[in-house]
Amino acid sequence: MKIACIGGGPAGLYFGLLMKLADAGHEVTVIERNRPYDTFGWGVVFSDATLENLKAADPVSARQIGAAFNHWDDVEIHYKGRSIRSGGHGFIGIGRKKLLNILQARCEELGVNLVFETDVGDDQAVAQKYGADLVVAADGLNSRVRARYAATYRPDIDTRQCRFVWLGTRQTFDAFTFAFVQTAHGWFQAHAYQYEPGMSTFIVETLDETWKAAGLDAMSQEDGIAYCEQLFAPWLDGNALISNAGHLRGSAIWIRFPRVICDTWVHGQTLPDGRQVPVVLMGDAAHTAHFSVGSGTKLALEDAIELNRSILAHGDDLPGALRHYQQVRSVEVLKIQNAARNSTEWFENVARYANFEPEQFAYSLLTRSQRISHENLRLRDPAWLEGYERWMAGRAGAPATAAHPPPPMLTPYQARGITLKNRIVVSPMAMYSSVDGVPGDFHLVHLGGRAMGGAGLVMVEMTCVSPEARITPGCPGLWNERQMLAFKRIVDFVHGNSDARIGIQLGHAGRKGSTRVSWEGSDLPLPEGNWPLLSASALPYIEGVSQVPRAMTPAQMQCVRDEFAAAAARAAQAGFDWLELHCAHGYLLSSFISPLTNQRGDEYGGSLENRLRYPLEVFAAVRAAWPGGLPMSVRISAHDWVEGGISADDAVAIARCFKAAGADMMDCSSGQVSKAEQPVYGRMYQTPFSDRVRNEAQIATIAVGAIFEADHVNSIIASGRADLCALARPHLADAAWTLRESARIGATDVCWPRQYFPAKRQLETNFERAAAYARPIGK
DSSP, X not given: OEEEEEOOSHHHHHHHHHHHHHOTTOEEEEEOSSXXXXXXXXXXXXXXXXXXXXXXXXXXXXXXXXXXXEEEOOEEEEETTEEEEEOOOOEEEEEHHHHHHHHHHHHHHHTOEEEOSOOOSOXXXXXXXXXXXXXXXXXXXXXXXXXXXXXXXXXXXXXXXXXXXXXXXXXXXXXXXXXXXXXXXXXXXXXXXXXXXXXXXXXEEEEHHHHXXXXXXXXXXXXXXXXXXXXXXXHXXXXXXXXXXXXSOGGGGXXXXXXXXXXXXXXXXXXXXXXXXXXXXXXXXXXXXXXXXXXXXXXXXXXXXXHHHHHHHTTXXXXXXXXXXXXXXXXXXXXXXXXXXXXXXXXXXXXXXXXXXXXXXXXXXXXXXXXXXXXXXXXXXHHHHHHHHHHHHHHHTOOTTOSSOOOGGGSOEEETTEEESSSEXXXXXXXXXXXXXXXXXHXXXXXXXXXXXXXXXXXXXXXXXXXXXXXXXXXOBOSSHHHHHHHHHHHHHHHHHOSOEEEEEEEOOGGGOSBOOXXXXXXXXXXXXXXXXXXXXXXXXXXXXXXXXXXXXXXXXXXXXXXXXXXXXXXXXXXXXXXXXXXXXXXXXXXXXXXXXXXXXXXXXXXXHHHTHHHHHHHHHHHHHSOTTSOEEEEEESOOSSTTSOOXXXXXXXXHHHHHHTXXXXXXXXXXXXXXXXXXXXXXTTHHHHHHHHHHTTOEEEEOSSOOSHHHHHHHHHTTSOSEEEESHHHHHOTTHXXXXXHHTTOOOOOOOGGGHHHHHHHHHHHXXXXXXXXXXXX
């Protein structure tokens, strides 16, 4: 093949040398606009795993890179006058210039044609000049090729909120160092690491608004660097910060990171000479990942490895090779970009975590990308993690005498006069199995079994305040004495046979009522016997299918408010420990909150303040009827997943209002308000809403949604993203989820029902054996 690579960065050089290594007959030309052995930038960083990939692809250059890198295992975090260090992370730092020099020399050794000081303005002219069968566009972040064929590549470029400047210093660091400084204008943070003897990279980052408030936008390059030297003087030990961007003037050295995603990576074209020559993107031209996860160089090198591998595997089928390359790499890149997005947003929101103690701040930073979980930290640095677990347990009031501290999910939680033994909640799940609103034997077994299964709090499904408030005829209610006594039977069983607490969720279906049970057709109206519906506005849930509700009158609003209060009084009479007000998922109170469902023109419509007025009135009535010593939570849809609907910003404002009204906790769900929703699913996908609400509104939260492992719960609780975790489907599949997961992670100091105790040791032994078998020989 004849190949022309536009761009002599890591991607272009490495791909060129791999192709020559595979077949010396390939003619590979790499075209670079800079001079030979000249480059800009300081050090780059990647993980030990990346070096292993390089060893497999080209052992010669990998040995040269390995001999030149600076390796460290530790991360050190400086925050609020404290220094916290964690080990086992495995990073490699190498000077960008040194890396490129190694790759350039290796290319020359293998016969790659390196063309320097050539600025490519026309990729087609390059293809014709070199007779290329393939053009590789590795021309970086500001790729001209990507811009030229934007209609094909369809790039999505998201410019992030922080400004950063890439500097160097002769101060050296023996760990990957993060330093945080709070100023009158906001937070500044430094990312620093040594990449060669006597030299370190030192990146300073801050929000754009903070950068402007500090006056950095108006400073000269020299004054801006001096400002940073003063901010971070405690970590520079008198050493200067150095810029190698002398060609830039003033504040231009400060940039905002652009996250690049391309929908397609291959552009097919016909040259003037009639040849079909595809142009494929590689490295930063195709994608970027924020420097806080240190993956830009990793992605570029691994792109080169996969493109080379795909071409070799497909023989003469170049189009097939390029399709395979994009399929494989786009998946891997998406994983890194998702982690990078999480990391980027964490650094953009340092102020969100400013109330954390240094211990939790450090844990939050280490796990910010969600690629490092609680158990992954245990593998990296078991002593540090055990110390952190002991700190968390002490803060939660767990006994300090245990040989090993409990994992975060098994620490107690106090809310008003109620103590939960752990942080696991059996989420309220509609069972559609009541008769005339009365829960029966099914509910006794279902709820009682899960209380005996180890969860700290078992929540009853949405329980309706009137017959007309039901979603389906099978929904439970609390509008009469018979229902209260049926619930009391269940509550008494839970209290008499377990140490779990039991709570009830009160709600009104609103426009989503009078439907069939889920297994007969979810959200479809009853075939007969429908009852009239109420909502904030006369808008059906499913246009042309659902019944059109009536917009509530003031008299109806007062009546429903009183029904909620009466139901709360009956819940207290039944002996429930916890009450949750359902203001989510498009039901009645939710229909007032969301602008998608509230089109009222009175004082209950319009602004968010007005839309919250009725839900807050209901909350006040329920709180007054519910005992003062017992906690009350509110479930909200923290995002409608529809443009123009409730957003995460609104969720924070909503939480603040309920907190002011006396709520103890926000249960942060999302969606189900509109059939037009487009949620983005994934592991723990709703937890970011809990994180924002908890740490911006400063109220305790429950995280929900695709949480299904102990590792998920431990990571969420330990990082301060929620106070409790509610699991639904996992508890449907396994009533003893908490007991099983505790045994799986080796937490043996867990109370089992005495009738089931003989199974405890066997389950723990089975997991111990499985772990031993999975352990590598000699470990």
